[in-house]
Amino acid sequence: MKIIDVISTANSNLLRNKSRFILTILAVFIGAFTIIMTTGINTGVNGYIDKQMASVGGEGYLEIMPASTMENLGGGGLDIMGDGDVKEYSSEKAATEIEFFTQKDIDKIREIAGVESAKAYQMTSAEYIYSVTGEAKKFEIQIGEMPSDSLNVDMAAGRMVDLNNGKAEIAITDKFIEPLGFKDAENAVNKEVKLAVKNQMTGQTTEVGATISGVMNPNVVGFGRAWINDAAGNELHDIATAGLPDEIKNQSYFAVAQLTDDYLTDEKVTEVKDKLKDMGYSAMTIEDEIGMMKSFFDAVTMVLTIFGGIALIAASIGIVNTLFMAVQERTREIGLMKAMGLGKGKIRLMFSLEAVALGFWGVVLGVVLAFVAKEVANHLAAETFLKALPGFVLVKFDIITLIVICLIVMAIAFLAGTLPARRASKLDPIEALRYE
Amino acid sequence: MADIVISAKGIHKTYGKRSTSYEALRGIDFDVEKGESVAIIGKSGSGKSTLMHLLALLDKSTKGVIKINGTDATKLKSRQLNKIRCLKFGFVFQQFFMNPRDSVLNNVMLPLKIAGVRKSQRKRRAMKALKIVELDDKAKNKANDLSGGQKQRVCIARALVNSPSVIFADEPTGNLDSATGKKIEDLLIKLNEAGITLIVVTHDEDLARRCSRQIHIKDGRIEK
Structure with missing residues (x-):
């Protein structure tokens, strides 16, 4: 089987049980969204502090x-x-x-x-x-x-x-x-x-x-x-x-x-x-003080990011669960494909990719909604508590950070997928075909 | 002498560990010639399915040698075994094993997808196979919407889509009434006449009789 076919099969398999798919993605989304927003606030706040401090002077x-x-x-x-x-x-x-x-x-x-x-x-x-x-x-x-x-x-x-x-x-x-x-x-x-x-x-x-x-x-x-x-x-x-x-x-x-x-x-x-x-x-020095202020904000956002991380871990357990169920449901199909000569590696890859796809769609949803939330939050903040500080953008996204978050979420999903993928790849075709 | 496609020598198959072990096959010697149709007959528990699994390289024998076109299959790596099953063998099962929510065409294209055939070719070859089983007009239908006989014909199309040299059929008529079963028989015999070697495990005496050779299995041995 060609890699492109493995990918498309994995992706279309996700849609077989739509409600399960959506719920699992939702769990991933909650974790990813939290992390994206907290790092976004961190970038926004630190960016403002930097900008302010750059104009402060205070050399020596x-x-x-x-x-x-x-x-x-x-x-x-x-x-x-x-x-x-x-x-x-x-x-x-x-x-x-x-x-x-x-x-x-x-x-x-x-x-x-x-x-x-x-x-x-x-x-x-x-x-x-x-x-x-x-x-x-x-x-x-x-x-x-x-x-x-x-x-x-x-x-x-x-x-x-x-x-x-x-x-x-x-x-x-x-x-x-x-x-x-x-x-x-x-x-x-x-x-x-x-x-x-x-x-x-x-x-x-x-x-x-x-x-x-x-x-x-x-x-x-x-x-x-x-x-x-x-x-x-x-x-x-x-x-x-x-x-x-x-x-x-x-x-x-x-x-x-x-x-x-x-x-x-x-x-x-x-x-x-x-x-x-x-x-x-x-x-x-002024720089030291900025450092202290920044480390305070870093600590706050770090705590929130850890919460997001915990949500992601919970979501990855959801992924494991979803895929174990999928392996169970598709036992005969896996058996058939193995009988027809599909190798272990490809089966494992297929389920791993399903896990990665769950992570991918979850994080994509997270990014999209984070952009919406960013607009709303910045608008509200500018109207209320940041009114006195023009130029202070509360939430700011940094493309590289976003990409890194996406990759990390997908890596976590991939790791979550390894267990079910292993189980699927180890199925004995004869046993699997006999499975009722 | 005709070409030997599959040759089995001294095949033993034991399940389980020592104290609870069960010997399903106790020394089978048997060759399948190219273009032959062989019916493997026996009561349930006789070991006929086990034999077919071994011949189809789905399982490994405890003892003995199976040669495919002269190559010792027991010495092959699983990647090579997969390749043989993928390119040389076709499978038809009693329970069909189709993806019921997928279209007929997609079900038939599955072996080509596994074999890594290009997308443009897949459809063409699958339609050709569907035409042989006279179901090309149902290509877009959901597999679940077909009748039992139609499903089995789709499975036959799927078995022959990658132009195999051998088709293994495990009780192909077992789930069908006699009229539709007859149609499946006709189809399989027709394929055999077109040159594909056929190995059928069956209870169906009618189907067995129409094969060129019958092998009776009893208690893990071939009955003479």
């Missing part, structure tokens, strides 16, 4: 944390849930564990070769913001000190805050234009706003003036935060910590550093990071 910008803090954030694992072992206290160890930065620490970081500047990063928060020129409605706002001027942020109007300006400045996101009573982004630039800050001891609220330096387009850099410059940051910090002991006032949980221009290559950055590590710090 380092965020520095005490290594112990870093451990508690990521490396600690279940410690957060109280699962850690009870450790004996050691004064020596505690002394080496830096938990916050003092001016001395910052000075030490500044001495590292390649570090152009370093500063302790002050956590600042504001109670509310309101526009001096518009109606005096108060709005809650998330703010942060702009850590470095090497970061590029897409501006709708005006410019980013000037870190060296002695006057307090703020860059707001475009969402605040209307609430603060401005006509448009241009209109907001150079307008005065008031930020309110609460003293940590007395709880008393004080208002501080700042000038809007510019309006930012939606972006992922600050997760919707408004950025202020050092002058504004210091002012807010002083008010918030007034009356507190100096040790607590100057506590800072992380520091930022900018490397000199000749220290921007990967090796040089690693060199500086290693030095910081020896000093008990953990440093991250």
